[in-house]
Amino acid sequence: VQLVQSGAEVRKPGSSVKVSCKPSGGTFSSYALSWVRQAPGQGLEWMGRIIPLLGVSDYAQKFQGRVTISADTSTNTAYMELGSLRSEDTAVYYCATFGNGLDIWGQGTKVTVSS
Amino acid sequence: DIVMTQSPDSLAVSLGERATINCKSSQSVLNSSNNKNYLAWLQQKPGQPPKLLIYWASTRESGVPDRFSGSGSGTDFTLTISSLQAEDVAVYYCHQYYSTPSYTFGQGTKLEI
Numbered sequence: 001v002q003l004v005q006s007g008a009e010v011r012k013p014g015s016s017v018k019v020s021c022k023p024s025g026g027t028f029s030s031y032a033l034s035w036v037r038q039a040p041g042q043g044l045e046w047m048g049r050i051i052p053l054l055g056v057s058d059y060a061q062k063f064q065g066r067v068t069i070s071a072d073t074s075t076n077t078a079y080m081e082l083g084s085l086r087s088e089d090t091a092v093y094y095c096a097t098f099g100n101g102l103d104i105w106g107q108g109t110k111v112t113v114s115s
Numbered sequence: 116d117i118v119m120t121q122s123p124d125s126l127a128v129s130l131g132e133r134a135t136i137n138c139k140s141s142q143s144v145l146n147s148s149n150n151k152n153y154l155a156w157l158q159q160k161p162g163q164p165p166k167l168l169i170y171w172a173s174t175r176e177s178g179v180p181d182r183f184s185g186s187g188s189g190t191d192f193t194l195t196i197s198s199l200q201a202e203d204v205a206v207y208y209c210h211q212y213y214s215t216p217s218y219t220f221g222q223g224t225k226l227e228i
């Protein structure tokens with residue numbers, strides 16, 4: 001199974017972005033799906049996760065109130081929506097499933113926040 | 116949040132030599148009920164997503180060469196590459212999944228030839 005993410009996005013400060021993640025060649029398992037971001041030249045930052053089959057999500061405290069992670073089991077697609085964007089949110093956003101650790105990763109979606 | 120601190124930040128090793136990367140957590144990631152350390156190692160090459168190498172501190176992911184090994188328990192962990200190959204040039208991250216919903220990563224160690 002691979003995870004396929006939506007394409008690059010450019011947004012203005014204060015707006016929101018919604019990134020999708022879909023397993024190819026399969027369906028969501030009972031495992032959790034996390035979202036991790038990486039700012040240019042920086043390390044990895046975990047944002048939150050969802051168990052798609054249950055629709056239960058939780059978030060890193062840093063992003064509470066600004067991020068929503070959801071899943072549509074009818075289309076087999078997970079989403080990460082980040083609001084009130086600022087320049088510091090410019091990053092590559094990854095989805096990753098948690099089997100034994102974060103073992104399957106999407107290809108990443110570059111989000112650029114610029115006026 | 117559990118803070119993960121890696122050392123060194125960067126490392127240059129000759130081909131065929133051993134590479135060692137350390138990771139220290141601000142609190143134990145050992146679950147005493149199952150005796151498992153909730154610690155993984157990831158490898159990231161330029162322009163690629165991270166790849167899982169090691170989970171439960173010492174279990175190699177399927178397909179990972181046996182020159183990669185993980186060790187340690189509690190708060191101190193090590194990733195060892197026994198004989199460095201050119202394709203091992205990458206940034207390596209430790210990752211704790213003990214504390215949910217606050218997974219955290221080390222800052223990364225850049226490994227060069």
